[in-house]
Structure formats: structure tokens, C-alpha cells
Amino acid sequence: MKTIMIDPGHGGSDPGATYKGNEEKNFNLLTALVVRDYLVSNYNVKVLMTRTGDQTLSLSDRCNLANRSNLDFYLSIHHNAGGGTGFESYVYNGSVPTQTLSYQKIIHEEVITAIKPFKVTDRGKKRANFHVLRETKMPSMLVEVLFVDNSKDVALLIDLKFRQAVGFSLAKGVAKALSLPAKESGKKPLFKVIAGSFTERKNAEDRVKELKAASFESFIEREC
Numbered sequence: 001m002k003t004i005m006i007d008p009g010h011g012g013s014d015p016g017a018t019y020k021g022n023e024e025k026n027f028n029l030l031t032a033l034v035v036r037d038y039l040v041s042n043y044n045v046k047v048l049m050t051r052t053g054d055q056t057l058s059l060s061d062r063c064n065l066a067n068r069s070n071l072d073f074y075l076s077i078h079h080n081a082g083g084g085t086g087f088e089s090y091v092y093n094g095s096v097p098t099q100t101l102s103y104q105k106i107i108h109e110e111v112i113t114a115i116k117p118f119k120v121t122d123r124g125k126k127r128a129n130f131h132v133l134r135e136t137k138m139p140s141m142l143v144e145v146l147f148v149d150n151s152k153d154v155a156l157l158i159d160l161k162f163r164q165a166v167g168f169s170l171a172k173g174v175a176k177a178l179s180l181p182a183k184e185s186g187k188k189p190l191f192k193v194i195a196g197s198f199t200e201r202k203n204a205e206d207r208v209k210e211l212k213a214a215s216f217e218s219f220i221e222r223e224c
């Protein structure tokens, strides 16, 4: 089973970007929990979190945790600030594991498609020298969902429907990128009784006769 770590950026004494009482760390955690819950409900995957509450964690704490957890993917979730609007994703701007760029493409496109109805700007697939991208050894990606200092973006961030659209699409994108097996929903297993396999049809017919004589319904199925 594949293992993924979701990292809600900042937390505890580090609120991240703040604007008019909106703290980035809270939006990061809310979105991360939606991603985790969607993944564990719909796919066979192990999901680890760097934090599930308002804990303080340094950037190296996060990377150390990731690097000793035998991960297939690390996803850091942030929200932006500084006078812009829209969604962007990042991978490291140095050398990266081979799958990283294709993972970014798949996940980025999944999110953009899902949030298009909310008229969110696509700021693009980017590369940067971010600590958690540089120091994690497995494919890793960081998303900046929307801007906490933009009133139009904040209106979306406080809307559960929007947070679910982002969270579900991040989860679906991760699942698609890593080919996570979907959980079978409500499908019951089927148990078959086999009473013999033969290379000669004659021997199979004899077995059917024996079974019929003992009142067991049976039939021959040809397998090539």
C-alpha cells in the first residue's frame, strides 16, 4: 500500500499569512483534513499528517518526519498572501525524482478543472526553492490554494463547498497521479466451489455425471 504525507503548513505559534483575523494555518489544516478524509474513504492508501491540530512544527521537523516515513508522496498545503488571487502549485526548482513533474501536472489540472466554476485564476505550475520541497527525498509538491488577503478569495475559503471542491480534487489528483487503488464500495466477495479441472473434455463430462449422480448441480466451463 502506498503512503502519503499531507502537511498543513505553519501551525501553533506560526500563523503563516494573516489578514484581518484570517490566519493561513487554519485554512491549511481545514483543507488538509478534507484531502485526508477523501483519500482514506475512497482509496487503499496510508495517509500520514504532519499535524492534525494547532501544533508548532519547524520546516526541518516536517522534512525529518517525511524522510523517515518511507513515503511515496508528500503534499504541503498553504494559502497565499501578498496581493494576488488564485491557485498555484510548486515543485522544487533543482533536480527532482522523475515522477515529480508528472504528479504536479496531473494534480494541478485536476484542481483547476474542479474550481473553474468558482472563477478562480490559474496562476500556473511553478518551481521554487522551498525548504520542504528541497529537503524531502520523495516526490513532493506544495500548493498555495488562494489568497488570505484578497476579499474575493476569502469569501471562497470560508465556503465549505469551495473547500470541498479543492480538497476532493487534490485527493483525486493524488490518487490519479499515484494510481491508488479505489476502495470497492459495498461489493461482496463471491465464493465458488470447483470440483475438478481437466485437460480432456471427456474427463470433465465424467465428473459432471458423478456429481449429478450425487445430486449436485454442475456444469462445464471452458478456460483457455
Ligand SMILES: [Zn+2]
Pocket: 009, 010, 016, 017, 024, 078, 079
Ligand atoms: Zn504558507
